[in-house]
Amino acid sequence: MADINAENSHHRPELTSTGSEPGVEGPTAPVDPALVSFMELFYFAYRNFTGDPDAVLERYGFGRAHHRVLHFVHRNPGLKVAELLDILKITKQSLARVLKELRQKGFIAQRPGPDDLRERRLHLTLKGVRLTDKLTELQVRRIAHALKEAGGSADEVTRRFLVAMIEPHERDQVCSLVKCAEHRETDAKTGAT
Amino acid sequence: MADINAENSHHRPELTSTGSEPGVEGPTAPVDPALVSFMELFYFAYRNFTGDPDAVLERYGFGRAHHRVLHFVHRNPGLKVAELLDILKITKQSLARVLKELRQKGFIAQRPGPDDLRERRLHLTLKGVRLTDKLTELQVRRIAHALKEAGGSADEVTRRFLVAMIEPHERDQVCSLVKCAEHRETDAKTGAT
DNA sequence: GCAAATAAGTCAACATGGCTGACATAAATG
DNA sequence: CATTTATGTCAGCCATGTTGACTTATTTGC
Incomplete structure (x- = not known):
């Protein structure tokens, strides 16, 4: 089953010749291999x-x-369509496509805004709730299991890590969206239920 | 700038009617909201x-x-093409496309395998190394910064979390690929280099 | 030594989910 | 009433995934 690099040792290492000036490596800082493996794990x-x-x-x-x-x-x-666009950072046209399908198949409903009738406030139908909950459960289960396996402080620590991975200018938006206690270093460990 | 949910409070909450039997929620376990926000942060x-x-x-x-x-x-x-396919888990045809482009533009070179001449062992050219190193540096920098911001044990803990997120049957492959000290809970914290 | 299996490449066709530009409609706003 | 705003829509492009079928070169097994 092609075990990738059980045999890594026998791979001939070197760079290739195509443009061979060797050692010209360019102005790249020497990279910590531990962090490279971290990248891969993230992927x-x-x-x-x-x-x-x-x-x-x-x-x-x-x-x-x-x-x-x-x-x-x-x-x-x-949620307003415009707000959803701002969360997903995709174009109106891209969103329109999936939104239409979700609407037509009865997973999402729209209602005109209470104050501004131009708005189409988005809501899940019962069907939509059922499906979404099912999906959420799958992902939450995996996360819960991983946190347990990672040890006691994992929730708090990993949460801080994930937040810190987000571009500062995006962080506030994400944190309020996510209802982020984890931004100000309070709790977030209390296994709420 | 559409701040998403500064105004979340005024969103009309409820489910929609389309199929209205309310409360029929289905057999979904009650979901820990803290973990839901965790999902979002991961995204x-x-x-x-x-x-x-x-x-x-x-x-x-x-x-x-x-x-x-x-x-x-x-x-x-x-690396052999077959091994790369097994890592990326895409089809030969998908890989062929990008591989061809990378070859044509001089970022990747192929050499016949030392033992088996059918194999095309993959190597980066100097150009390829330069680009890849640049990309790696960007991502490593973000990770290093996030780990620092997340606190002392973050590297070790988050690493364990990421490994644990990976399906068990995939874990060994990934860990040997990644040169995973983090699997057996040894070091991985020593900022090498 | 030859038939079969294997590594890789290729062609054609298709789906998804991004993108752009242009334009339509309805409601709010000045 | 003119303009702006919120949304939807049409048409077409691009990247990256998919399947199925087929070629070529090489290795392997009988």
Whole structure:
């Protein structure tokens, strides 16, 4: 089953010749190999994280894009389209496509805004709630398990890490969206329920 | 600038009617809201993580797919195509496309295998090394900064978390690929170099 | 030594989910 | 009433994933 690099040792290491001036490496700081492996773990962890829901979504003819919409609408009922666009950072046209499908298949409903009738406030239907909850449960389960395996302080610490990975100018938006106690270093460890 | 949910309070909460039997919620376990926010942070963190290299890659006419190939070939010189496929978990045809572009633009070179001449062992050219190192530096910098901000034990703890997020049957492959001290709970904290 | 298996490349066609530009409609606002 | 705003929509492009079928070169097993 092609075990990738059990045999790494026998790979001929060197750079290739194509433009051979060797050693010209350029102005790149020497990179900590421990952090490189960290990058890789982040990649593989995220791939597994998204893998669970992907499998379910497929059965509905949906993709990851639909999942994101379902999720954020679930968490922020009555969300305006413009707000959703600002969260997802995609274009109106991209969103329109998945939104239309979710609407037509009865997972999302829109109601005109209470004050401004131009707005289409987004809500999940019961069907939408059921699906979204199922997806959430899958991902939450994986996270809960990983946190347990990572040890006691993992929730708090990893949370701070994830927040710190976010660009400062984006951080406030994300933190209020996420209802972020973890920004100001308070709790976030109390296994709420 | 559409601040998402400064105004969350005024969103009309409820589920929508479309299929209204209310309370039928289905067999979904009650979900810990702290973990839901964790999911969201993971999403935003990963988006930021990939954002840095994306900007650079664009200037070369490359995308994230090219980045992944460059990265894993850099880390595993002499990698066989079949091994790369097994790492990326995409199809031969998908890989072929980006591989061809990387070859044509002189970022990757192939040499026949030393024992088996059918193999095309993959190597970065100098150009490839330069680009890849630049991308790596961006991501490593973000991670290093986030780990610092997250506090002392963050590297060790978060690493364990990320590993634990990976499906067990994939874990061994990933860990040997990643040169994973972090699997057996030894070091990995020694800031090498 | 030859048939079969293997490593890799390729062609064609298709889906998803990004993107741009242009334009339509309805409601709010000055 | 003119303009701006919130949303939707049409048409088309690009990147990156998919499947299925087929070629070529090489290795391997009988």
